[in-house]
Amino acid sequence: MPKGSDLLVAALENEGVDRIFGVPGEENLDVVESLRTCSIKLILTRHEQGAAFMAATYGRLTGKPGVCITTLGPGALNLTTGAAYAFLGAMPMVMLTGQKGIMSSRQARFQIVDVVTAFRPITKLSRQIVNASSIPTLVRDAFRIAMEERPGPVLLELPEDVAAEQSEEIAMVARHPIEIPIAHRAALDRAAEMILNAKRPLIMLGAAASRPRSTAGIGGFVRRTKIPYFNTQMGKGTVAGGSNLYMGTAALSERDYVHEAVDRADLIIAIGHDTVEKPPFIMGPNGPQVIHVSYTPANVELVYFPQCEVVGDVGPSLELLADRIEGRLHHAGALLSLREAILSRIGDRATEDRWPPTPQRIVHDVRKVIPEDGIVALDNGMYKIWFARNYRTYVANTLLLDNALATMGAGLPSAMMAAMLFPDRRVLAVCGDGGFMMNSQEMETAVRLKLNLVVLILEDSAYGMIRWKQAVDHFPDFGLTFGNPDFVKYAESYGAKGSRVESTGDLIPTLERAFKGGGVHLVVVPIDYTENTRVLIDELREKLKTVAEPAM
Ligand SMILES: Cc1ncc(C[n+]2csc(CCOP(=O)(O)OP(=O)(O)O)c2C)c(N)n1
Ligand SMILES: [Mg+2]
Numbered sequence: 298m299p300k301g302s303d304l305l306v307a308a309l310e311n312e313g314v315d316r317i318f319g320v321p322g323e324e325n326l327d328v329v330e331s332l333r334t335c336s337i338k339l340i341l342t343r344h345e346q347g348a349a350f351m352a353a354t355y356g357r358l359t360g361k362p363g364v365c366i367t368t369l370g371p372g373a374l375n376l377t378t379g380a381a382y383a384f385l386g387a388m389p390m391v392m393l394t395g396q397k398g399i400m401s402s403r404q405a406r407f408q409i410v411d412v413v414t415a416f417r418p419i420t421k422l423s424r425q426i427v428n429a430s431s432i433p434t435l436v437r438d439a440f441r442i443a444m445e446e447r448p449g450p451v452l453l454e455l456p457e458d459v460a461a462e463q464s465e466e467i468a469m470v471a472r473h474p475i476e477i478p479i480a481h482r483a484a485l486d487r488a489a490e491m492i493l494n495a496k497r498p499l500i501m502l503g504a505a506a507s508r509p510r511s512t513a514g515i516g517g518f519v520r521r522t523k524i525p526y527f528n529t530q531m532g533k534g535t536v537a538g539g540s541n542l543y544m545g546t547a548a549l550s551e552r553d554y555v556h557e558a559v560d561r562a563d564l565i566i567a568i569g570h571d572t573v574e575k576p577p578f579i580m581g582p583n584g585p586q587v588i589h590v591s592y593t594p595a596n597v598e599l600v601y602f603p604q605c606e607v608v609g610d611v612g613p614s615l616e617l618l619a620d621r622i623e624g625r626l627h628h629a630g631a632l633l634s635l636r637e638a639i640l641s642r643i644g645d646r647a648t649e650d651r652w653p654p655t656p657q658r659i660v661h662d663v664r665k666v667i668p669e670d671g672i673v674a675l676d677n678g679m680y681k682i683w684f685a686r687n688y689r690t691y692v693a694n695t696l697l698l699d700n701a702l703a704t705m706g707a708g709l710p711s712a713m714m715a716a717m718l719f720p721d722r723r724v725l726a727v728c729g730d731g732g733f734m735m736n737s738q739e740m741e742t743a744v745r746l747k748l749n750l751v752v753l754i755l756e757d758s759a760y761g762m763i764r765w766k767q768a769v770d771h772f773p774d775f776g777l778t779f780g781n782p783d784f785v786k787y788a789e790s791y792g793a794k795g796s797r798v799e800s801t802g803d804l805i806p807t808l809e810r811a812f813k814g815g816g817v818h819l820v821v822v823p824i825d826y827t828e829n830t831r832v833l834i835d836e837l838r839e840k841l842k843t844v845a846e847p848a849m
Contacts, residue, residue: 301429302327302460304467305393306335308436311469314364316340316355316717317393318348320375322368324395327460340746342710343738345372349379349392350710350736351717353450354674356389358694358718360509362443362451366393370408373415373454378704380419380450385573385701386531387504389448391439392416398458399427416452423452429464437470446477446592447505447571477592479617480609488566488588488607489621495564495586497631498524499544501577504531504701505569505591505611511535512693514612515568521619523629524566525636527555529577530681530700532569534690544632545639547577548685550600552837554639558632564588567603569611572596573701590615643687646828653823654801656683657832659755663725664688666808671723672697672715676708678729679762679829680755706735709752713739716748723812726752730781731760740791743817751811754784755824765829788819798822 299307305328309317316338321329332339342348348365355363367373373394383390394412397404416423422442426435439451492498506515506528512535519526519536526536527544536543545555559565559578562585569591570577579600580587589595589603592611607614647661654662660683667673669691675681675698690696697711712726733754743750764777788795794816798804804822811818 298463299466300327300331300460301426301432301455301462301464302331304429304432304464305436305455305460306331306337308433308469309364310336311433312436312440312472313361317364317366318342318351319366320345320348320368320372321366322372322395324368324397324457325366325460327457328366328393328395328455340742342742344736345375346379346706347710347736347739347742349376349390350382350707351714352392353379353383353386353388353390354697354711354714355718356383356443356448357386357697358509358715360389360444360448362389362391362440363714364391364393368395369397369412370410373412374410377416377419378702378706380416380452382699382702382704382707383450384419384421386699387448387571387573387701388450389443390450391443392420392450392452394452394454395460396425396454396456399425399456400458413452413454419450420452421449425454425456426459429459429462430467433467433469437472445475477610480607480614484605484607485614485617485621488590488605488618491564491586491588491605492522492566492622493625496628497562498564498566498626498629499558499562499585499632500524500526501565501567501570502526502528502532502535503567503570503577503591504529504574505571506532506535507569507693509694511569511611514615518568518615518619521623522626524626525558525630525633527558527577529570529574530685530698531571531574533685533696534693537691538689539691542633543689544636545643546685548682549833550576551579552840553686554642554840557639558635559585561632561635566590568615570595570601571701572598572601575700576600590618647687650801651825652801653825654804655825655828656680657687657828658801659804659822659824660684660687662804663727663753663808665805666812667723667725670695671725672712672719673725673727674708674712674715675699676726676728676732677703677705678732678755679765679826680727680729680824682833684727705729705732708732709736709739709743712750712752713743713746713748716743716750717746720749724750725808726750728752728754729761730754730756730758731779737787740788740793740817740819744792748817749815750817751808752817752819753808754819754821756781756784756821757824757826761826765826768830769834784819784821788817791817793817793819795819795821
């Protein structure tokens with residue numbers, strides 16, 4: 298007779314789960330025992346947050362839920378940031394948490410937190426399993442909910458007595474393919490008419506454009522219509538950044554060079570925009586009209602209120618839209634004349650030799666050592682704006698950044714997940730000295746898993762982004778600097794390799810050596826952040842001749 302934990306593991310196998318990340322507690326021991334003899338690999342992490350970031354990134358990169366497991370109370374609560382990361386970032390994930398027995402309570406209230414309620418606001422579904430026989434259906438439901446648009450995290454709590462409960466053999470619920478409906482004909486007709494009437498159209502690719510199922514159809518739409526495009530931070534790569542229609546990335550909300558095109562457009566076709574991202578442009582009463590194309594309807598916001606919506610499976614819907622307008626667009630390339638000026642300003646000073654290197658130089662040098670299909674995963678800090686703005690992408694999901702929760706600490710775990718999924722591609726984590734230290738203990742996990750992974754730490758001995766914002770707001774420099782460990786020795790103490798870049802010209806060779814050497818290799822380089830103010834404040838302000846700072 299199977300017990301509850303056997304049914305849980307069988308249900309996970311039924312979903313095609315191949316690995317589970319986490320830190321078990323005593324309430325999970327039946328599940329751990331059921332896992333021991335099954336096809337699913339249990340990957341221990343050194344903090345539950347790392348497990349959640351890895352599982353969420355699995356969901357982000359595959360479209361299928363990543364799975365993580367923790368104990369009750371303290372372990373479960375350590376998942377909250379990862380849950381919010383997946384919830385805001387629309388990443389499918391299933392979290393399994395333990396709990397004390399619910400049929401009797403021999404430990405009174407020891408360690409008991411109402412986890413199911415605590416997770417309600419940061420999950421699509423949060424439920425306790427109350428008997429073993431319901432496990433196959435609950436697990437099937439959890440995976441469906443996590444995966445369906447808009448994807449996100451689900452939590453199932455399995456109390457230890459339900460995990461140990463003997464049950465009848467219960468059949469699993471078979472999976473079947475689910476097609477997403479295609480946009481309504483009337484919506485496609487209306488959108489086609491707006492595009493045909495536009496004098497200066499522009500496409501914008503947002504976060505949902507990067508869903509694994511979206512990317513092929515979107516590329517086709519851009520190529521067939523030849524309308525120039527820009528992207529949000531999380532929409533990077535959906536259509537090659539090297540294409541001659543790429544106008545730039547909106548890393549700031551307004552007044553950046555790319556906004557010269559945005560401000561002149563009379564129509565923006567926003568594909569997959571999710572307003573969870575920091576706004577890529579600000580809609581106003583006199584600005585361009587907007588067509589929202591996505592899996593789900595637009596959220597109406599102060600800064601985003603599209604006049605037309607094409608809701609449905611994005612790729613096939615765009616194919617039908619392209620059928621209506623291909624070859625009939627007389628002004629498709631109207632804004633292309635701005636392209637060269639925008640991109641050359643963005644690429645300005647990318648090869649400057651200054652020591653320590655500038656963010657522009659670091660982005661430039663990283664691009665040189667990462668092949669087109671290589672993956673760069675960022676943590677959160679000042680450099681994220683520079684990478685979003687300056688790093689060209691050629692393949693979807695090759696610059697993984699979080700412009701949704703924008704949490705620190707996800708850079709290393711998300712890079713580790715990418716390295717697990719794509720062992721043949723170069724994977725680089727780029728972290729600030731602040732964000733890296735928030736989950737640096739996962740270096741041990743990376744070494745244990747024998748990953749090939751390079752971690753680049755940008756050292757300014759500060760929470761640089763906040764320190765910069767403090768200066769922009771004319772506060773005195775106070776309270777945002779810290780000391781660091783010797784990162785080379787720190788890496789070596791984990792059994793990883795470590796290198797310090799000693800001159801600007803040394804960055805590319807050091808990264809090359811790190812990739813060629815294989816294994817886990819930490820590279821630390823100091824960074825000169827004086828460019829933050831020179832470019833992002835002074836230069837952009839000068840460009841517009843208005844005294845205002847970019848909206849961060
Ligand atoms: C978990 C978390 N805590 C705090 C913040 C606020 N925050 C955003 S960027 C930043 C500083 C990042 O410092 P570091 O990682 O060293 O990168 P730097 O900006 O110095 O390059 C802070 C504290 C955050 N986004 N996430
Ligand atoms: Mg820093």
